[in-house]
Amino acid sequence: DGGITQSPKYLFRKEGQNVTLSCEQNLNHDAMYWYRQDPGQGLRLIYYSQIVNDFQKGDIAEGYSVSREKKESFPLTVTSAQKNPTAFYLCASRGLELAKNIQYFGAGTRLSVL
Amino acid sequence: AQSVSQHNHHVILSEAASLELGCNYSYGGTVNLFWYVQYPGQHLQLLLKYFSGDPLVKGIKGFEAEFIKSKFSFNLRKPSVQWSDTAEYFCAASNFGNEKLTFGTGTRLTIIP
Numbered sequence: 001d002g003g004i005t006q007s008p009k010y011l012f013r014k015e016g017q018n019v020t021l022s023c024e025q026n027l028n029h030d031a032m033y034w035y036r037q038d039p040g041q042g043l044r045l046i047y048y049s050q051i052v053n054d055f056q057k058g059d060i061a062e063g064y065s066v067s068r069e070k071k072e073s074f075p076l077t078v079t080s081a082q083k084n085p086t087a088f089y090l091c092a093s094r095g096l097e098l099a100k101n102i103q104y105f106g107a108g109t110r111l112s113v114l
Numbered sequence: 115a116q117s118v119s120q121h122n123h124h125v126i127l128s129e130a131a132s133l134e135l136g137c138n139y140s141y142g143g144t145v146n147l148f149w150y151v152q153y154p155g156q157h158l159q160l161l162l163k164y165f166s167g168d169p170l171v172k173g174i175k176g177f178e179a180e181f182i183k184s185k186f187s188f189n190l191r192k193p194s195v196q197w198s199d200t201a202e203y204f205c206a207a208s209n210f211g212n213e214k215l216t217f218g219t220g221t222r223l224t225i226i227p
């Protein structure tokens with residue numbers, strides 16, 4: 001079954017704690033993305049990666065970090081520096097044609113602060 | 115700065131009513147335009163897309179959108195909505211060949227049976 005798998009579905013973070021959100025894809029896509037969704041604000045780009053071992057900051061990268069050691073995987077770490085982490089996090093990957101930039105999304109992880 | 119605007123934050127319609135959701139973008143150059151839909155509890159999924167050619171594009175579930183370059187608009191339409199169309203709808207845009215996709219703030223659509 002091809003697609004993008006995000007885990008966990010729900011995650012709770014304590015003060016001062018780093019948490020990592022998982023994103024795996026089996027679509028053989030090179031590019032992957034992380035977005036944050038807040039009510040009334042749409043989706044905002046956190047980080048993206050066009051190829052293994054390379055990634056770029058998006059519009060709201062502060063307080064987040066990523067890695068891209070494998071083509072299939074693009075984990076996002078929400079660090080203790082992110083003061084307002086409560087949100088819905090969406091991972092996406094892009095189809096093979098950069099010119100068209102069609103992105104496919106996972107089911108999301110909802111992060112809350114305890 | 116590149117941006118996408120959706121001015122309708124919450125739209126409530128009765129079944130069988132016609133729908134039009136507004137989307138305006140501020141992009142220079144060649145632009146790719148998208149509508150995504152997020153049904154309750156489901157993945158964000160692509161509804162339709164415009165790259166070039168016929169400015170009237172048709173998507174899944176009877177939706178269509180019209181690209182009007184002079185108005186920088188890409189409004190979503192459906193002639194007769196159903197209760198199952200209740201969802202959040204996002205307009206998005208990117209420049210041709212650019213990695214970054216910019217989303218609007220979304221429109222929540224509620225259909226009353």
